[in-house]
Amino acid sequence: MASFRDKLDAACRANGSLLCVGLDPDPQRMPVPDVFQFNKAIVDATADLVCAYKPNMAFYEALGLPGLEALQRTVEHIRSQAPGVVVIGDSKRGDIGPSARAYATALFEVWGFDATTANAYGGGDTLRPFLEWPGRGVFVWCRSSNSGAADLQDLRVDGNGTPVYQELAARSRQWADDGSLGLVLGATYPRELKRVRELCPETPFLIPGVGAQGGALAEAVSGGTDANGRNAVINSSRGVLYASRGQDFAQAARDAAARLKDEIDDVLAGEGVGWS
Amino acid sequence: MASFRDKLDAACRANGSLLCVGLDPDPQRMPVPDVFQFNKAIVDATADLVCAYKPNMAFYEALGLPGLEALQRTVEHIRSQAPGVVVIGDSKRGDIGPSARAYATALFEVWGFDATTANAYGGGDTLRPFLEWPGRGVFVWCRSSNSGAADLQDLRVDGNGTPVYQELAARSRQWADDGSLGLVLGATYPRELKRVRELCPETPFLIPGVGAQGGALAEAVSGGTDANGRNAVINSSRGVLYASRGQDFAQAARDAAARLKDEIDDVLAGEGVGWS
Numbered sequence: 264m265a266s267f268r269d270k271l272d273a274a275c276r277a278n279g280s281l282l283c284v285g286l287d288p289d290p291q292r293m294p295v296p297d298v299f300q301f302n303k304a305i306v307d308a309t310a311d312l313v314c315a316y317k318p319n320m321a322f323y324e325a326l327g328l329p330g331l332e333a334l335q336r337t338v339e340h341i342r343s344q345a346p347g348v349v350v351i352g353d354s355k356r357g358d359i360g361p362s363a364r365a366y367a368t369a370l371f372e373v374w375g376f377d378a379t380t381a382n383a384y385g386g387g388d389t390l391r392p393f394l395e396w397p398g399r400g401v402f403v404w405c406r407s408s409n410s411g412a413a414d415l416q417d418l419r420v421d422g423n424g425t426p427v428y429q430e431l432a433a434r435s436r437q438w439a440d441d442g443s444l445g446l447v448l449g450a451t452y453p454r455e456l457k458r459v460r461e462l463c464p465e466t467p468f469l470i471p472g473v474g475a476q477g478g479a480l481a482e483a484v485s486g487g488t489d490a491n492g493r494n495a496v497i498n499s500s501r502g503v504l505y506a507s508r509g510q511d512f513a514q515a516a517r518d519a520a521a522r523l524k525d526e527i528d529d530v531l532a533g534e535g536v537g538w539s
Numbered sequence: 540m541a542s543f544r545d546k547l548d549a550a551c552r553a554n555g556s557l558l559c560v561g562l563d564p565d566p567q568r569m570p571v572p573d574v575f576q577f578n579k580a581i582v583d584a585t586a587d588l589v590c591a592y593k594p595n596m597a598f599y600e601a602l603g604l605p606g607l608e609a610l611q612r613t614v615e616h617i618r619s620q621a622p623g624v625v626v627i628g629d630s631k632r633g634d635i636g637p638s639a640r641a642y643a644t645a646l647f648e649v650w651g652f653d654a655t656t657a658n659a660y661g662g663g664d665t666l667r668p669f670l671e672w673p674g675r676g677v678f679v680w681c682r683s684s685n686s687g688a689a690d691l692q693d694l695r696v697d698g699n700g701t702p703v704y705q706e707l708a709a710r711s712r713q714w715a716d717d718g719s720l721g722l723v724l725g726a727t728y729p730r731e732l733k734r735v736r737e738l739c740p741e742t743p744f745l746i747p748g749v750g751a752q753g754g755a756l757a758e759a760v761s762g763g764t765d766a767n768g769r770n771a772v773i774n775s776s777r778g779v780l781y782a783s784r785g786q787d788f789a790q791a792a793r794d795a796a797a798r799l800k801d802e803i804d805d806v807l808a809g810e811g812v813g814w815s
Contacts, residue, residue, distance in 0.1 A: 289637070321638040324645035328607060335604075353638075357658055358631050359685035361565070362597040369600035382633055384660040384680060386687025404660060409635040411662025418706060419697035427703065430694060 267378055267400030268442030268467050270349060272493060275314040277347045279538035281484070281493070281531075282524045283315040284516075285353070285471070285500025286337065287322045288330075292505045294512045298326065298333035303340050305504060308513040309520045310345035315496050317469075319353040338375055349377045351469065351496070355404055357382030357389055364392040371396045380404060380447055380469065383431060387438040394443050400467065401444055405432050405459060408449025408472035432459045436466070445469055450483035450497070457486030468495040473523070474502025480523070484530040492536025499523055543654055543676030544718030544743050546625060548769060551590040553623045555814035557760070557769075557807075558800045559591035560792075561629070561747065561776025562613065563598045564606075568781045570788045574602065574609035579616050581780060584789040585796045586621035591772050593745075595629040614651060625653045627745065627772070631680055633658035633665055640668040647672045656680060656723055656745065659707060663714040670715050676743065677720055681708050681735060684725025684748035708735045712742070721745055726759035726773070733762030744771045749799070750778025756799070760806040768812025775799055 265273070275281055286305065288298045295301050306316065318337060323330040341350055352374055356366040363385075370379040371393075378400030383390055393401040406416055406428040416428040425433075435444055445467035448456045456470065470487045473480045480497070487495040503523070507515030531537045541549070551557055560581065564574045571577050582592065594613060599606040617626055628650055632642040639661075646655040646669075654676030659666055669677040682692055682704040692704040701709075711720055721743035724732045732746065746763045749756045756773070763771040779799070783791030807813050 287637070319634075319638055319641075321632075321634055321641035321645065325641040325649065327645075327649040328604060328611075331604060331607065355632070355634050355658070356597075357633075358595075358597055359683055359687075361563070362595055362629075365595075365597035365601040369597065369603075373601065373603040382631070382658045382660050384658050384691055385683045385685060386690035386692070388685055388687030389683075407635055407661045407665075409661060409664055411635075411664030414662035414710060415660055415703065415707060416662070418694075418703060421695035421697050421700055424697055427691065427694060431691060434690060 264398045266442030267398060268494065270377060270398060271314065271400070271467055271496070274347055274349045275493060278311055278314060280312055280314050280524050281488070281495055281497050281527050282313045282520060283317050283351065283496045283498040284309055284313050284503050284520060285498050286316055286318040287500045287504065289322060290326070292508065294508050294510060298330060299336045302333070302337040304513040305516050306337070306341055306344060308517040309503070310348065312517070312520045312524050313348060315349040315351055316341055317351040317353050317498055319500070334374070351378045351380070351402070352376035353380045355380050355382045357385050359385055359389055363389050367392040367396065371399050378402060378445070387434065390438055390444070394439050399443065402447045402467070402469040403431070403435055403444065405446040406448045406452055406455045408451040412449070412452070428455065429459065429462060432462050436463060442467070447471065448487065450479065453479055453482035453486050456483060460486060460489070464489060465494070469498065470495055471498040473497060474499040480526050481530050484527050485534065488531070492531045492534060497527055540674045542718030543674055544770065546653060546674060547590065547676070547743055547772070550623055550625045551769060554587055554590060556588055556590050556800050557764070557771055557773050557803050558589045558796060559593050559627065559772045559774040560585055560589050560779050560796060561774050562592055562594040563776045563780065564609070565598060566602070568784065570784050570786060574606060575612045578609070578613040580789040581792050582613070582617055582620060584793040585779070586624065588793070588796045588800050589624060591625040591627050592617055593627040593629050593774055595776070610650070627654045627656070627678070628652035629656045631656050631658045633661050635661055635665055639665050643668040643672065647675050654678060654721070663710065666714055666720070670719050675719065678723045678743070678745040679707070679711055679720065681722040682724045682728055682731045684727040688725070688728070704731065705735065705738060708738050712739060718743070723747065724763065726755065729755055729758035729762050732759060736762060736765070740765060741770070745774065746771055747774040749773060750775040756802050757806050760803050761810065764807070768807045768810055773803055
């Protein structure tokens with residue numbers, strides 16, 4: 264069976280795109296009231312421009328069971344309309360033993376995601392259950408894009424002065440090296456992103472924080488991709504979803520996604536690793 | 540409004556108990572097939588013995604939408620049958636900005652929990668949304684009870700050699716000092732638990748890992764409670780829920796919970812901080 268990294272690579276090549284659109288429905292900002300109809304319009308408008316969609320569980324859970332039903336329909340819709348696109352369930356889950364296994368069951372079987380995000384504060388053994396599903400991926404939260412990221416992630420480890428997030432990145436290579444384990448690194452800290460790419464040359468990266476969070480796109484693409492200009496998923500959520508709050512929102516989302524894709528492609532072409 | 544710590548203290552005094560029963564329904568082990576009926580029987584059998592119930596989201600999510608409906612009914616049942624008991628939603632959530640706010644909305648408004656558990660790898664600002672609900676609590680995962688806990692939590696911080704989990708504990712006092720922020724510390728590492736109690740003399744502790752996970756109860760109670768023998772929630776899940784797999788499971792759960800409560804009370808009495 265193909266590894267998750269292979270599956271992701273195939274999705275990127277199919278549309279010639281590293282772009283991921285985050286599906287974070289916010290009733291305060293959505294121009295239509297129905298979550299599924301909103302997501303459907305976004306997916307239909309962008310399916311040929313992306314390698315992945317990333318629904319963030321938090322936004323669906325905040326809407327209760329109807330929100331989760333809308334998520335279920337959204338995943339089904341992506342599978343039928345964009346079968347080559349990867350679906351990453353952004354859950355940041357992390358727990359021990361049987362609880363971790365239950366989360367993996369929820370994410371991979373109930374929701375049917377190709378990959379999830381996870382929080383490894385609990386240690387390497389908390390990730391093991393997620394690695395038991397062949398072909399599925401888990402992106403471990405390494406260096407986040409918020410200002411408080413430094414509180415724990417930048418603490419320097421005694422002896423060698425390595426920040427915790429780099430120690431995590433180095434250890435993650437021991438936890439799995441079969442293309443199932445990736446890392447989440449915010450675009451808002453391009454220097455840290457680049458450093459982790461040096462530590463983990465073959466690891467899939469999920470890079471949120473471009474667009475609304477202000478991360479510099481060119482640096483993120485240049486520093487976050489591997490030596491072949493691949494193996495990185497560049498995510499934008501709000502910048503695409505809420506490009507317009509009028510009835511033209513789907514077209515505006517398409518335009519925003521196309522602009523981002525073009526900017527990413529320009530960086531890749533400039534480095535001689537374009538799609539042609 | 541009463542702080543979460545006050546609310547928890549009132550719940551402990553009402554039943555004279557520090558015991559929390561974790562509601563982790565596992566269809567492989569449940570003697571009845573229906574999750575709500577199982578939980579209802581456990582709650583009805585133990586409501587006068589506990590200060591809190593702790594449903595772990597993972598087990599409900601693994602069962603899909605029907606599992607979450609059973610959780611909803613379970614919380615309603617606890618509210619009607621044991622209104623003085625605190626309900627802690629064990630979610631280990633952690634994310635940034637709007638995502639963190641959406642998780643807090645889900646946990647405090649959709650599910651209506653009195654408190655949740657959270658993962659602070661993302662830093663202090665990821666907890667802030669959880670602190671915006673007056674009277675609710677957030678227990679930050681500090682030192683976990685699994686063997687891999689050491690991977691990140693025991694890394695020693697440059698300069699002073701403090702382990703990461705102690706650094707987290709110390710910082711947590713700066714993030715909130717109004718009785719809304721607690722810590723999760725596994726009973727399986729009693730020395731670490733005791734050290735964090737020294738660092739955080741007034742912080743509510745949630746202590747899982749007694750019973751099935753083999754944590755030593757007496758050390759956990761003695762080291763984890765505050766100077767008055769309070770402010771600690773001692774959780775057992777599997778040891779109570781699956782005390783019997785026969786039709787006598789509810790009575791067996793009651794017996795197991797009563798034994799644990801007695802053991803806890805003996806430790807408190809021995810230290811001169813019993814309930815009388």
